[in-house]
Amino acid sequence: MINPISFFLQKYSTEIGKIFELNFSGASSKKGQLKNHLIILFLLFFVSSAAQDTLTTSNLPIVIINTNGQEIPDEPKIDVDMGIIYNGPGELNHINDPFNEYEGMVGIEIRGSTSQCFPKKSYGFETRDSLGNDLNVSLLGLPEESDFVLYAPYSDKSCIRNVLAYKLSESTGHYAPRTRYCELMINGVYMGIYVLIEKVKRDENRVDIPKMTEADTTGDNVTGGYIIQVGKYDVLGWGSPYNPATYYQCYYPKESQEQQLNYIHEWMDTFENTMKNLEVPDTSFYSIIDKTSFIDYILVNEISKNPDAYRKSTFLTKERDSNGGKLAAGPVWDYNLAFGNDHDFNSFVPENWIITDTIYYSRPHWWDQMFMHPVFYAEIKERWNYLRQGPFHIDAINGIIDSCATILEEPQQRNFLKWDILGVYIWPNVFVGETYEEEIDYLKSWTADRINWMDSLFYVSTPIYEEVNFQIRVYPNPFSEKLNLQISLPGASQIHFQIFSFSGQEIYSNSFQYQISRNANFDIPLNASELPAGIYFYSCTLSTGEVYGGKLIKSN
Known part of the structure; x- marks a missing residue:
């Protein structure tokens, strides 16, 4: 060395x-x-x-890159030399220490879209052997692979938002890119705090779906696995047949065969048709999606109020039919504008949903339809209440923030000497802290406000809606002033009827006694004329504990 x-x-x-x-x-x-x-x-x-x-000494690993006189381009990757100094947990790393974690060639390029305008660049790189071939290695304890990202926190002055979102997603039981903080030197120039991140990639230790080859064009083999990226325009993709305009990219396999691209295109069209024609209380779409992955993906994006959610940097996976064949949401990616760090539109306001906000364009229509479905919505609420007792508890979230801030306590001083942006507006900042501590306090307070708002809507664990053997009709639907409830059941003694706004707020609640010997009609004493036009949900809870629900439309 x-x-x-x-x-x-x-x-x-x-x-x-x-x-x-x-x-x-x-x-x-x-x-x-x-x-x-x-x-x-x-x-x-x-x-x-x-x-x-x-940079003489750091508690973080030190990554050193020598480009041999070359400029690092946007693309394609160029061969450069890279070494990593890491003496282990709790040990200091010195600039003169030998490379003991990695020493060799990597192919590197600048990455990102809008972030490329910042002077502090993010990089994508792959580890290579002396012949330039991909070389799987373990970096800083991460599972062996060849493709990684060196993410450059810049507008996120806490340097924590991406790490926090990935850890929250991981805590729900799904794969999320693993991260490691480090400090970067390029050609002898200090570049600041960086985050080494696993690139989204098919691998048994990353996105664990079946590997596809050029020969997998028929039978069960052509059915998966696929990684689909939403909102990334590329030749290997297709547009949605529905508004708003959405583009899907076949992210994996990267070099898709025509049969493979045709298959996943047709499969997604079928999925979109199913969702577009869905009628409450039909839950047939449960048979083609990994329900828990979608619920948890929504909750991570809503707790962070990620302005790019559902429409950009959004990944889906399609399993092989022999493994269930379902569509799953994730992995999560790119949260530097989340947690109140984007002044555009309303994403910095702790209230309101991102998933139904009409300001955010090009979101696939089926996200709204999932979220609006009373059965699915009830399960989101139940999952929220469960996660709030553990990984989504405010103490657990603050614990992640505090642990990151502690690790970065000394490196952040160097970082902001290099990049003198504390107290300076950097697009698209909402809050501009004069100190690093103020940036951390804002991240905590915004997240607490967001959680409190979501708690106000998910205030109780809602029973799961189930189909039961009885007839119920709420009419007229659409309604304008008056609502009626008609019930015909084989047996029940009491009905508890509720109406919720689209955001989940209860606006009506009443109980009715029901005689088994006859059908019943009830007038609902609700001044509907005062309600704004829009979509509402009702739930009808039987004395047996069974719950039934549906959608109502309020007209002008």
Whole structure:
């Protein structure tokens, strides 16, 4: 192993050697060549020394990249040298320590879309062998793979939002990209705090779906597994037949065969048709989706009020039919604008749902239909109440924030010396803290306000709606002023009837006694004329504990 300065200088051995290869046949130019070459040597020494002055010791792993004089492009990846210093948990890492975690070639490129406008760039890289082939390695304790991201927190001055969202998703029992904090040096220049993140990829330790090859074009093999990305325009994709305009990309397999692309396109069209024609209380779509994954995905996006949710950086997976064949939501990705960090539209306001907000364009129609379905909505509420007792408890969330802030306590000082943006508006900040501590306090307080608002709607654990052997009709539907309830049951003694707004707020509640010997009609004493036009839900709870529900439409 060699130390980073030796590593850096070694890569410039050719240039350094030229310093001493003076052309004595041209005596008149000898002095000039010597002067120029000494300047080069001085600059090389200065860059290496400056690196030590900026970053000498860190409690975080130190990642050092030497591009060998190349500029890192947007694409394609270029071959560069990378080394990582990591002496283990609780140990300090020194800039002169040997590379003991990784030393070798990587292919690297700038990544991101809007974030590319920031001076602090994010990078995607893959570890490679000496021939340039992918090389699976374990970096900082992550499972062996070759594709990673070096994410650059910039507008998120807490440097925590992505890590927090991924940990919340992971706590619900689903795969989320694993993360490791580090500090980055490129060509001897300190670049600040970065987050090493697993790239979304099919792998038994990442997105664990069946591997597909070019030969998987028929039978069960062509049915999965697929990774679909929403909102990413690419030649390997298709547009939704429904409004709003949505584009689906076949993210995996990357080099899809025509039969594979046709299959997943047709499957998604069938799924969209099913959702578009869904009528309450029909829950037949449960047979084609991984229900829990969708519920948990919605809750992570709503607790963070992610403005990109459901329409950008959104991944879905389709299992092989022999493994159930269901569509699942996730993994989660890209939350730097979440948790109150985006001033656009209303995403910084702790109230209101993202999933039904009409401001956010190009969200696939079926998200709204899932969320509006009373059966599905009731299960979301029940899951929320369960998670609030554990990983979504405010103490658990603050624990994640505090643990990250503690790890970053010393590195953040260097980061904001490099990037002097504390107290400075960076698009699209809502809150601009004068100190790092103020940024952390804002993240905590905003998250607490968001949770309190969601609690106000999910205030009790709602029983799951089930189909039961009785007839119920709430009419007229649509209604404008008056509602009637008609019931015909084989047996029950009391009915508890409730009406909820679309946001889940109870606006009417009453109990009715019912005689088994006859059908019953009840007038609902509700001044419906005062209700705004829109969608409402009703639930009818029997004395046996069974629950039935449906959708109501209030007209003008």
